[in-house]
Amino acid sequence: MGETAMAGYGLDRPPRCSVSFDTPCGALLRELEQIWTEIGEREQDKDRMFQELEAECMRVYRRKVDSANADRSQLRQSVMAKEAELKALVASIGENTTQFKVNEKHASLKEQLAAVTPLLDDLRAMKEERIKQFSNVQSQIETINAQISDHNYQHDDGSSKRLNNDHDLSTRRLADLQMQLRNLQKEKSDRLQKVFVYVDEVHCLCAVLGMDFAKTVKDVHPSLHGTNSDNSTNISDSTLEGLTQTILKLKAEKRTRVSKLQETVGKLHKLWNLMESTEQERRHFSEVAAVLGSSEEEITSPSVLSLETIQETEEEVERLTKQKASRMKELVLKRRVELENICRNAHMEPDTSTAPEKIVALIDSGLVDPCELLSNIEAQIAKANEESYTRKDIMERVDKWLSACDEETWLEEYNQDDNRYSAGRGAHLNLKRAEKARVLVQKIPTMIDNLIDKTFAWEDESNTPFLYDGVRLVAILEEQKLRRVQKEEDKKRYWTRRSCRIYCLKRRS
Template structure:
């Protein structure tokens, strides 16, 4: 009782004066009532017991409140630690750790709550950022994979709520940027592929919408809500479509090339007019570029190929009705080519034989035409291999012409006259004499070249059906005979001059009749307008004293009369005049081919 009423008790909520005044008032009331001391003690004990119960209840309540505060603080600290770990806020220091000893629980709770609320707000913002990024990642990933059902990003994010740090956010952003870049690349690939498909479909005349729709409907979908599919399957489908179209383009290009090749053969064979050819010039111009460069719409469509094929079929039908005419025409071309190259044409396809075989039906005109075409190609190839020798032959024949001109010129007594143009003939004669001295070397070189050609080709070199080496050997023999005859003529002239001189010494000299007019009439020369002397055509003199030189032209004249009106085949003979023994003066005026000295004026 004394402890209860002791004013020194440390009871919170009661002041000492209040307790003592109340106790004194209670004791006074008991005294007034007349309570005994024992009753007073008993009632004071009860009062003390009741006070202890009240204290105990308050202590328990306070302890429970303290425990709850401890739990709240611990929970907030745990939440704070979780938020810091999730957000990666490692640099945030809890204020409780620094003020734990001095701060009460309520103060600790008051200090930690704002920090937790701030981190909660950061977490919510971070979760939103992750959600947006994840949503974009899921969307792009779905577009790339071809699965367009976008999963709720928040539900997929719950599995990773423990890591909302900036590092993780940066990783997600980097992943998103990589996906966006890949998406951009894929979109460009799709657009390029679609454009290429569009170009190829245009070239081939195919339906573009049907072609790309088989790959994916979105590639030609006009619905603005439809996105462009960029999945691996779409890209692979586009690549396969492009490969198929390119293969088809290559096949059609080759087919058009083959058909146009046949068309050109028929045009050339049938001499089709330029106006008729121009109708297909636009189609044919496609072949001037490579197959990969063809971009003109419809250039390789089936309609174009069918149009050219129809023209080829029409010309083939027309060719069948004109085959005989074509065979005769190509045979004439073969003969003309053989004439120009001095090669004997194959007589198995001669015009009369070909006509008879076609009329009798013994041979297919197409096969005969192909045979003639092969002969033309063979003649062209052989003419190419003979070109160098033929050029040498032309130079040799030109030299022979100069030699013949020089001989006729030397027999003309008026060559030194002072007429106009005489100096031109003098210069030509000097050049001709130089050329004539080269003829033996030309012949020998031509023989060696021809023999080398024959050894290489393992066949004879024929010139208008005669072996060229034989012609050249005969020419050498005839030239030697000519030289011998000229030598005999000079010796005989010297003898006649000696006899004439002897007669003059015995009987005296007498004037000799002039025979210039008869000479000019005989040797075939006439003066042209400028005073120069030009040889006129001469015939072979029967029984002439000097043999004719054998050249390819003279052989051609004897061997092949078919071309005699078109070629220069005959060589002008020397036409030495037989010397009449009784007319020595006439012989002395015309004998020899040596150039005379100019007359003394």
């Protein structure tokens, strides 16, 4: 019965489709065929509808397969793209490849994609950080290069955009850039230090020369004055060259002014000495006067070489020059008195050509320049001082001889005093003096002989007679020597006569 029913439904025929009736889909087909049989569909129609149904199922399956293929291709492309990007990033930043290598044990594409995505995210973050580092370093390099080359540098995102397209973000390249940056920073520091040294030297020179420091350095570059920021100070080659040339010009100007001021101060010193200016009169120009004996490097006082100071010094020289004419007679006569004092102390005769009455007459007549007279007297003073120095030894011996003569005179008076042995006040002192005087008097002949020898030696050396108050000293000494001989003979005759007189008196008594 069952088989008949199945046969009635056409189940005894070969299957019309490739779907197994043991599956849920096959069960539905069986139920559909039973329905068609009950309806009374023809076998040809059933076959046709089964074929259409199978074709429709194939189209659904194909769409699913195509969709699955598309998904698989997309996953493969994603995995390949991310792996390629991963390799590119690893190569770009130069990191260890084993650290960012995908584990090959992952079989499915989704597992591979899930494994590569976090690695790629880490590398992207690392790349962004590396780009920032490169951008920061390159920005500083460009800034310093711009400062050195004196070109304005405007920071923008161009460096970052340029780095995004750069395939070399390795630590080695970053280290090279950092080394380049350190070298540039050192060069900047050296240049900045050199600029500060130059500016300080310009400041010192401007202070000495009395020039406007701010204007001088601003003419080189405006950033060299009125700023406290190192970054705003220009350090370019043109600025360094400008400072160098400015220093050379200031040194040349200083050299010129030093020469001019030293010449003026030399005249000022001569006028001071000539007119015997007081310390009070000289005090105002004390700093300027110090320039005369100083080297160019030692002159550092502020404004000592300013144009105003030089002009003021020249005006002082001009003023003293005008005063000199009215005081020359007084100065000449004063120097003449000084000459006479030197000659008097040395027992020399002053030159009669510059006697006071002659000096006054010559100056009043206007026939002789007072400066020439003053120079002549100065020369005579120098000559008198020199001769006085050469006569010093003989004059000291003359003083000792004259002192001995004074003691001899005193001794003679003392010997004639009948009360010299009395017990009066000071008698013992006179006795001691008399003893010393007798010893000294005995040396007088030797003193005279030594003086004569010394005087002859001096005259032979200087080829001129040794005059003492206008008289030749040898003549004075020879005369004194003769007088002493006569005096000794007179003493002998006196004592001889006295002895005879005493003898005669004794005979008579």
